[in-house]
Amino acid sequence: MSNPLVSIVVPVYNAAQTLEKCVGSLTTQTFGKIEILLVNNGSTDNSLDVCKNFAAKDSRIKVIDHYEKGVSTARNRGIEVSSGDYVMFVDADDWIDTNVCEVFANLNSKYNYDLFCFSALYRKENKSVESFLYAENVDLLSPEQKESLQIKVLSPQAPKLDYKVNTRFAGSACGKFYKREILQKNNLRFATETTISEDCLFNTLALDYFCRIGYTKDYFYYYEQHDDSAQNSYRPNSDKYFGFVINQMQKWLMATHKSQRFIDAANCLFIHYLFGIMKEDVFHKNNKLSFIIRKNRLKEILSYKVFYYIINSVNTLYFSASERIVLYLMKKKCYSLLSLLFWLYCRNDF
Structure with a gap:
């Protein structure tokens, strides 16, 4: 296979119970030019064996056994070994729609994005909450809209701002296609000195390097919020x-x-x-x-x-x-x- 358009990086830590749904949403993508990087970072359950079983069935899957714990180290390792033109992050207990890479590829053939963002659906028990950035799709953000995006990363729900929607997904590393060349050229990596708000820090600093940014209000990412999630721990x-x-x-x-x-x-x-x-x-x-x-x-x-x-x-x-x-x-x-x-x-x- 020629170089993939998208490298999908999945940090894996004790996620054996959720990997099937997550990886299943990746292997069934309607767009074929992808690679799936499962980065096992010190799991103590049988996650590594589960990952290897997936890789044995699909040549697009690569398993990286990374002994250093932490989602930041796993994502950084994924960036380093990726070969796609774009890098996308998916958490091991979440999943994506099967057509998101195709939607991106079709738009990207026209706009050649540095960064492309899409929306998410937060799910907890029987409740679902949409998280989006703008009321409409934006093919290319203007300088003013890019500034607005950076502000939303910093304060997603501030009452003073001119949007009244839930934009908490703005700061997440998930729900985005990053041009790998820009990540590599500017050594953009996740900080390993913190286990809190590493996504927000990464996106806040990285956005300065992205010029051609697109966005769709359609949600393709499904975030499963558990009672023991980081926000409640x-x-x-x-x-x-x-x-x-x-x-x-x-x-x-x-x-x-x-x-x-x-x-x-x-x-x-x-x-x-x-x-x-x-x-x-x-x-x-x-x-x-x-x-x-x-x-x-x-x-x-x-x-x-x-x-x-x-x-x-x-x-x-x-x-x-x-x-x-x-x-x-x-x-x-x-x-x-x-x-x-x-x-x-x-x-x-x-």
Whole structure:
């Protein structure tokens, strides 16, 4: 087979139970010029054997046994060994429509994209939520629309912005076709220093290098949200990982001389990171520390220079009414009340 148009990279970690549905949606693509890279990164179940069984049945499948854990290392390894003109990422517990590569190939033959984005359907139990970027398809984004896309990556649901749809998929590495030449030429890789928000960091920085960007509102990606997903997990010491991402983004903002609109959106993201530290770490129901110790931890984190500055300079119009109340309490250093609110929030799964 000649070089594939699309290399589909699937990071695999203890995903034996979901791989059949995921890989099945890839092998049945109506467009044939693809390769499927299953990157096993330290699985302790029989995922590697499952991957090898798939590869034995389909010559387009390659199995990479990568011993270093982490989705970022797996995706980076996939980029390095890929041979397609474009790279696409699919998580091992998700799946895609069988015609998405054909839809992309037909449009790409006309527009020669640097990046092509499509929409997703988030599924949890019996509920489904569409996540899209624009109300209509866009063959080629204008400079203004590209800036809007970067803003959506930073603050996908900010009330102040002129779109009122769920755009949380904007920052995901999935749902996109990346031109591999641009990834390689500019050494665009996922940060291995964090296990949190690595997708958002990657896309925020990488978008500066993509000019010809297309988008379809049609959703081809199906994201299965589980109760034990990252957003609901207990993630101790998450301030270290969030802090790394904030530091990298602040360096990028300064180096690229981004406008105030970018700074406001980034600060909005950083405040939500702060909320995440409280919900997923300090006050998470699986955290066994006493209430007093947690309150002291909250006080310590809010005193960090980076968070103190952001809390006192953030554009509050980017936040909902309830979030503004929390921000006000943070500014006023109402540690006991804040601790009680976060504790109740995490206990009641609001």
